[in-house]
Amino acid sequence: MIDAKRLQILTEAARFDVSCSSSGSARKNAGGMGNGYAAGLCHSFTPDGRCVSLLKILMSNDCVFACKYCMNRCDLDVPRASATPEEIAELTTDFYKRNYIEGLFLSSAIVKSPNYTMELLLRTVKLLRQTYRFFGYIHVKGIPYADDGLVEEAARYADRMSFNIELPSEKSLKLLAPQKSKEGLLVPMRTLEKKREIFREERPKELFLPAGQTTQLIVGATPETDGAIVRLSERLYRGAKLKRVYYSSYLPMVHDSLLPDRPAGQLREHRLYQADWLLRFYGFTADEIAPEGENLPLDIDPKCAWALRNLQYFPVEVNRAPLELLLRVPGVGGRSADKILKAQRYTRLTFDDLKKMRVVLKRARHFLTADGKYYGAKDLQTVRGLLAVAEQSGTCEQLSLFDHATAYSALTGEF
Amino acid sequence: MIYFTDGTKESFLTAFLAAYSDDEAYITSSQAQLALGQKSVFVGANPARAARAEQRLLSFDKDCIEELTMLLRSGEPEREQLAFGYLKFLSEERRPVRGMLAKSEVLAAQECLARVTREIHRLHGFVRFLECESGALYAPIVPKADICDLLVPHFQKRLQGIPFVLHDVPRKKAAVCDGKRCFAAPLEQAQIVLSASETQWQQLWRKYYQSVNLPSREKLKQIRGNMPVRYWRVLTELH
Numbered sequence: 139m140i141d142a143k144r145l146q147i148l149t150e151a152a153r154f155d156v157s158c159s160s161s162g163s164a165r166k167n168a169g170g171m172g173n174g175y176a177a178g179l180c181h182s183f184t185p186d187g188r189c190v191s192l193l194k195i196l197m198s199n200d201c202v203f204a205c206k207y208c209m210n211r212c213d214l215d216v217p218r219a220s221a222t223p224e225e226i227a228e229l230t231t232d233f234y235k236r237n238y239i240e241g242l243f244l245s246s247a248i249v250k251s252p253n254y255t256m257e258l259l260l261r262t263v264k265l266l267r268q269t270y271r272f273f274g275y276i277h278v279k280g281i282p283y284a285d286d287g288l289v290e291e292a293a294r295y296a297d298r299m300s301f302n303i304e305l306p307s308e309k310s311l312k313l314l315a316p317q318k319s320k321e322g323l324l325v326p327m328r329t330l331e332k333k334r335e336i337f338r339e340e341r342p343k344e345l346f347l348p349a350g351q352t353t354q355l356i357v358g359a360t361p362e363t364d365g366a367i368v369r370l371s372e373r374l375y376r377g378a379k380l381k382r383v384y385y386s387s388y389l390p391m392v393h394d395s396l397l398p399d400r401p402a403g404q405l406r407e408h409r410l411y412q413a414d415w416l417l418r419f420y421g422f423t424a425d426e427i428a429p430e431g432e433n434l435p436l437d438i439d440p441k442c443a444w445a446l447r448n449l450q451y452f453p454v455e456v457n458r459a460p461l462e463l464l465l466r467v468p469g470v471g472g473r474s475a476d477k478i479l480k481a482q483r484y485t486r487l488t489f490d491d492l493k494k495m496r497v498v499l500k501r502a503r504h505f506l507t508a509d510g511k512y513y514g515a516k517d518l519q520t521v522r523g524l525l526a527v528a529e530q531s532g533t534c535e536q537l538s539l540f541d542h543a544t545a546y547s548a549l550t551g552e553f
Numbered sequence: 554m555i556y557f558t559d560g561t562k563e564s565f566l567t568a569f570l571a572a573y574s575d576d577e578a579y580i581t582s583s584q585a586q587l588a589l590g591q592k593s594v595f596v597g598a599n600p601a602r603a604a605r606a607e608q609r610l611l612s613f614d615k616d617c618i619e620e621l622t623m624l625l626r627s628g629e630p631e632r633e634q635l636a637f638g639y640l641k642f643l644s645e646e647r648r649p650v651r652g653m654l655a656k657s658e659v660l661a662a663q664e665c666l667a668r669v670t671r672e673i674h675r676l677h678g679f680v681r682f683l684e685c686e687s688g689a690l691y692a693p694i695v696p697k698a699d700i701c702d703l704l705v706p707h708f709q710k711r712l713q714g715i716p717f718v719l720h721d722v723p724r725k726k727a728a729v730c731d732g733k734r735c736f737a738a739p740l741e742q743a744q745i746v747l748s749a750s751e752t753q754w755q756q757l758w759r760k761y762y763q764s765v766n767l768p769s770r771e772k773l774k775q776i777r778g779n780m781p782v783r784y785w786r787v788l789t790e791l792h
Contacts, residue, residue: 139753142760149764173711181678182790183780184765187772191678194765229757232750235690235712236682238758238789274711389769404770480652491655 140225147219151199151210152245154391155302155354156384160191160240160275162349163297170271172234172241174297174348179240192243192277193233197221197258201247205315207304207359209391210247220249223262227270234274241275241297242266248281256284256292263295275349280330282322289326290333298349298381301327306367310360314396324378327351331379350381357410358388358402365428368413372424375417385410409434416440419472420465437526442468445505446522452505453512456492457482468525469501489513500528555593556580558633562622563598565633566606569640571596580633610640614649620666626699627669635661669698676700677707679780681789682717684748690717691745693787702728705735718743755789762790 161178180189198220199210209216221229230242244262249255259278266272278292280301293299301323305311308320330351337346353374355367371383387407390399413434416422420441427440435443445452445468454463456478464475474497481487481495489508492499499506504514504521515521556572558564560582571594572578610617617640624636639662643650653659682690690712694701701721705728708717719728720743727740785791 139750140757142757145757145760146764149761153765153767167710167713169713171712171715175677177674179674179678180779182762182788183776184762184767185773185776186767186770187775187779188765188767189779190762190765193761232754233758233761235715236684236754236758236789237678237680237692237708238761240678389767401769477654481654484653485655487655494657495654495660 140221140229144219144221145195145229147199147217148196148221149194151247152194152196152243154209154386154389155194155243155245155279156188156386157243157277157300157352157354157382158189158191158194159352159382160277162381163275163345165273165275165297165345165348167273168271170273171231172272172274174273174275175240181237181239191240192275193230193239193241194243195221195226195229195245197223197226197244197246197255197262198249199247200249202250203248203315203317205304205318206394206396207314207356207388207392211392214392223258223265226262227265227272230266230274231270231272234272239274241277243277243279245279246281252281252283253285253288256281256288260288260292260295263292267295277349280326282318282326284326286326286329289330293330293333293347294345296347297345298352299330299347300352300354302354303370304354304356305360306355306357306362306370307360310362314360323353327353327378327380350379352380352382352384354384354386356388357385357407359397363428363431364406364410364413364433365424365430367410368417368427368434369424369430371414372417383414385414403436405436406433409436409440413440416444421462422466438522438529439468441466442501442525442529446518446525449518453507453514454505455507455510456487457509467502467505469498469505474498501525554578555591557593557595558582559597560625561598562618562625563600563603564596565621565625565636566603567599568596568633569637570602570606572637573641573644578637580637581630582633583630610643613643613647614651616649616651617643620651620662623666623669624662626703627665628696628698629665629668632665635665638662669700672696672698673700673703675784676704679784679788680704680708680719681787683745684751684754686746686748688715688748690715691720691743692718693720693722693743695722695783695787697783699724701726702735702737704728705730709735759790 159178161176163174164176165174167173178191180191182190184190200218200220201210201212204211204213233239244259246255246259263276263278266276276296277298278296280289280299282301303323305314311318311320334347337344374380374383385407387404388402390397390401413427416427426444428434434440454467461475461479464470464478477495478497486509489511492508515524554575554577556568556578558568558580568580572580607618621636624632638658642656642658650659651663654663676694676696680692680694682692685691701719704719709730714732716732717730720740721727725739725741727738729736729738
């Protein structure tokens, strides 16, 4: 059994990998322990609000690389620790059996060399699948510059793999992670995706990364704008077919003259995730979300910002709008759009109906009509002000249309 | 008129027929005190009448009885009345009505169903097994809805061959799986002897939980939303 001290070192070092998802794999239990849960499952939540789904751990934090932003870089005097494949496999299965976790997220610092490290990861995953007969979720980190053969073999046992790009441009990579390069990270991703497609066509019954690939970008450590980051994400989703891009707002854990001393705000990270959702689920393109050289506005969410720039599409009549248009209305998400579409088949929806159905109208009322009636503010400046106020209030309180004062102000636009 | 049921589906369906034409009907299984002047009647299960009601409702919507079962499991005080409103509206419309969300009876029932389904999903994650000396697993749970047995297939699939017990502590009952067969049993208090390594694994799990947290980003309100406080007493990492 691994001791508490090493567990602490190896998991504290892994917590900056923000990927926590256990979705996308429906791997079946083939006579051992565990299976996939396609929708993903959270097993706990830490006080910082993040979900605990996977046992996130490094094989070792004893790194030979010297990426400036990383707390495991070789020139830092920090406690070092390593675990054996047997220790990781035992920890995973015993945690899993008690239903603490949904699976394993296995990463590592670069120990000795990329190939040596990738071999260690591969041995652990094989041990889990073959000896321990573990069929739960496994996410393995791809080690840049490791041999394709090793990476491909790991992919046959893992549910998901990820190569972290970390810094959004080649220039920043050269500056802060001189041992890495853009191509060194993107090429293995593309190679894996090609293999995945080949597997799906030629051997559809065999599993090869059923949950695909992801990556992570650090936000705020380097000068790239949100516009550039959103474009990079769009290329990764549509070109490299990645399942997720995670954003990690920079938190200074090590001091370096090339790095900012202050943490990047979490609000910026939040706005990037909202933009990411617009790319993946709402049919937006990066060009619509933010110009390349600009950041996303912090006072309102990216969908509101787009709607204010494109008022020609609004207001939308809820009783006639198709799904793709409803999804573009600020404040209306997938669940609300689904409820509206279901209900509009049977009746002409009014604002009262929307309110009863718990469609959040705080933002949407400025961009919707229901049964021909509009309850939003009349001019752009007022709408923008109200949206910013709604955002700052932090609560999702439903606007009452029947409280006299509110109804009056909604009609007149005066507050 | 208040129609008291014994909490079973059959009793409810019998009461449903009796109360159908009563505009003032209120169906409940709770033993709340009556207000002065309120008339009430106890409706026991009548299998023949219940079967007739079930057949009739199924002819309008093949999934409505499954929805009724889930509504009655919800543990919410108004569950029978909520199901009554929904099924009465279904009988009037004589076609599936679950999409008519602008109708308050439908919305209330669908929201209640969503709460039950959400709790099942959440508990798949929030169950914490303790390993006993024999190798069997035991987990106390405190669900709001009566869903103990509905959690079994999920764990049965992933713990193939390992016997386990899910103990619904407030309802004093358990779902038991001996590795092959599963059954429900009343269980007031469990007497278990933990395995030799159980405490060490619990300590490692607590250490892990503390290590992955970023203390500079505390968001306690968010954690309460995602992991309601009622589950905390059985979560190993919080003790």
